[in-house]
Amino acid sequence: MVQMSEDLDYAPCGFLEIDASGTITAINATFLDLLSYSEKNEIIGQHIEKLFTIASRIFYQTHFFPLVQLHGNAQEIFFTLKAKSGERLEVICNAVSKTRADTKIIQCIFIPITERGKYERELLSARRRAEEALEKNIELNQAKKELELNSLVLDRKISQLKQVNADITQFSKSISHDIQEPIRKIAVLADRIVVEVAGSLPAARIEDLEKINRECKNLRQLIIFLDRFISLNNVAEEMSLFSLSEAILSAFHQAAGQAGEVHVAFNAEELPIIEGYKSQIALLFMNIIDNSIKFRSEDRLLSIHITGDVVQHNTYRVLKNKYRYAEFLKITVSDNGKGFLIKNEEEIFRLQKLINDHGQALGFGLALSKKIVDNHFGNISVASTIGGGTIVTIFLPLSQQEPQ
Amino acid sequence: MDASILSRNNVKVSGEGTRPIMFAHGFGCDQNMWRFVAPAFEKDYQVILFDFVGSGKSDLAAYDAGKYSSLRGYADDVLEICEALKLKNVIFVGHSVSSMIGVISANLQPQLFDRLIFVGPSPRYINDPDYTGGFEQADIEELLETMDRNYIGWSNFLAPAIMSNPDRPELAAELVESFCSTDPVIARKFAEVTFLSDNRQDIKKLKIPSLIMQCSEDMIAPLVVGEYLYKNTPGSAMKVLKATGHCPHVSHPEETIDVMKAYLSK
Structure with a gap:
């Protein structure tokens, strides 16, 4: 047993002595008081672990004990003690291993760091x-x-x-x-x-x-068309906001005027204002309506029906797995014409003359249409059945502004 | 022989025998833990000691947060050491978490191992509704906080800077001597891997004979955990030591040596 002088008993720090297995052999009055015990006998003979929280017990077993055993001492070890009252007490411990009368003992002092502990926690966070x-x-x-x-x-x-x-x-x-x-x-x-x-x-x-x-005449027409097609690359026109309903209506009148004596039941839903190249959009619908008129069925009144819905559509057109949804107008133009066979969806938009089953050329209208839709960062697709008419579906962004 | 692996894990080989016995330290220390036990085997065995990456004098630069986020990463290192030294019929002695690292290694390459000896093992530290490991999640979180508080002087930013300051070698030396020279950032991660791992499925697959050395009154690996292991590990034997605490090889080296030798002589 350590000789516990009054000075040590009431020293300004807690003092504890344990044997090699961790059993408490001595405690001073200061430490007893810190832990809110009243009798030394309550502590002596207990394992030191009993004074720690579970986490501090693990730290004692995995760090403190091997350290003291192997190095002979340990400094500034942080522990959380559990007082008799259940209160938690943060302390710093210094320890030294000694041999007294052939018996290994470990002596420890404990200093509470309640205030410093708050500061340390702040530092850590x-x-x-x-x-x-x-x-x-x-x-x-x-x-x-x-x-x-x-x-x-x-x-x-x-x-x-x-x-x-x-x-x-x-x-x-x-x-x-x-x-x-x-x-x-x-x-x-x-x-x-x-x-x-x-x-x-x-x-x-x-x-x-x-x-x-x-053939010369055909060639010259082809050249005029190619010239127009290519010129769509170099857009001189500024984008503007305009009423799509008005643009489509004037495109219809122009196409019908060119065709001469044709009766058409034309109806279009009210469409919103969109942003784009107004003359190109007019040309786009003129082409589509022109095709409807050209390939109308002889045995019934041609009807052209146009609908529009605002939908969420992915703005990314090329990159995979990239998504940014924006408001697009989904426009369908459906007619009850002869229809034609689509062997390859992509092919019909290519720059080539397509001949339908009746020997009529579809012309370059679709290639031009695709070009215009591309210029507006939209999509166009065509569905058609022979004898059942054609539906052209177009997605156009409502706004051409760069997303913020 | 792959020298880079031997320096990475600070591998030390000694002893006059040919039968290899490999000692693996647990969480919180390094190969020094075995200093009272390992010499007793040098006469009859080839003794292999090493530090896990992040502990002792291992190569800290070899630490990879991804690899060592699982005990599997540590097991791979054990196997690489065996391969580098061309070891066969290894007797693997693991303390604490190293017992499970030994189980994972032996399950991966059973042909390398002869026997496994577990000192204070636990397959799972945290309680489940139908399993008693001894700890709640909150205890482990407080342990991590306790570790942070103990390493407070080791600023994460500062330590590497000091360590790489060639003009002031005494700083590095001082830091290396503290806490069995464990890097605090790695030690914290090692604590997480150790105390949050669950190896209850691994022990069932073990094909190598093993000895569970169970301490009396070990709060980290209590008796109920040792019994669970014994029941669920095929080919296991169990010995309850008089030694108390979690480190019988440090506190009661004689008993530890005697029990190990008795098992190995069978």
Whole structure:
């Protein structure tokens, strides 16, 4: 047993002595009081663990005990004690291992750190916040790096696109100016032959010359169309807000006017104001209505019905697994015309003449339509059944503003 | 021999025998824990001591939060040490959480092991409705807080800076001597992995004979947990020691050595 002087008994810190197995062999009055016990006998003979919270017991077993045994001492170990009253008491403990009369003992002093403990907790929570902020910062830097990388890729793509666009413009100029002229000359020469030597040629040759003339006319039309198609790439017009109902109605009148004597039952739902290139949108609906008129069924009155619904639609058109929903107008134009066979949905929007089963050309209208819808970052699709009519479905964003 | 693994885990090989006995330390310390026990085996065995990554004089740079977020990561290191030293018929002695690291290793590569000896083992520390582990989740959370409070002088930002300051080696030396030289950030993670792991399914699959060394009055691995292990681990034997507490190899080395030798002589 330790010789407990009055000085030690009432020292300004708690004092405890345990044997090698952790059993308490001595305690001073100060510590007894801190733990709100009244008799030393309540403590002596108990295991030191009994004074700790469960968490501090684990720490005692896994850290404190091996440390004191292996190093002979331990400094500034934080423990939480449990007083007799159940109250928790935060303390700092210093301990030393000694041998007295061939018996190993451990002596410990305990100092309560109630006030300092609050400060330490604040420090810890500040450190945790700092660590979280650091982690967040690392994440942000990562995101920034990715963004920079993506910007670089985007920049290259844009530069490639600009080059392609310039090439196409050059190509289209060359076609419209350099090819138109020889075609015109061929037509003029063919005409001259017909006029000047018609009498001396067999009828079959005359027919050939007329064929040359027709083909030249077709070619010139094709060139005019290609020119118009390409010119849609270089939009001079500013985007504006306009009434889609009005735009469609005037497109209908224009298409019907071109067709001449045709009766059409036309009805369109009230459509909202949208943002876009007004002249292109008018051209888009003129094309679609023109197709409906061209391929109407002879045995019934042509009816064209237009509906519009505002729907949520993904703004991302190319990137996979990217979503940003915005308000789009879903427009359907349905007719009761002859309809046509769609073998390949993508093919019908290509720049080529499609011939329907009745030998009529669908023309380039659909390719032009797709181009216009693409210019507005929308989608277009066509469904048709022979004898059952055609439905064109178009998604157009209500607003062309960049999302904030 | 892969030297990088041996330096990573600060592997120390000694002894005059050929039969390998490998001592694995538990949570909270390093291979020093075995200093009263390991020498008793040097005459007849090849003794292998090592530090888990993050403990003792292991290579802290080898710590990978992902790998060591599971005891599986620690088990892989045990297997790599066996492979680097070309060990066969290993007697694996694990203290505390290392017992379960031994079980996972032996389940992965049973051909490497001869016997397993568990000192103060527990397959699960936290109570379940139908299982008594001895702790509630809140106790473990308070333990983590206690660890934070004890390592308060070790700022997470400061420690690496000090450790890598070649002009002031005494700082590093001082830090290394404290707490069996455990890195506080890693120690905290090791505590989480240890006390939140659940190895009750792993012990059922064990194919290697094992000895459970159960201390009297061990609050970390109480008797009821030892009994659960004994009942659920195929091929296990159990010995209740007179030693109290959680570290009989430190507090009662003679009894620990005697029990181990008696088991190994069978």
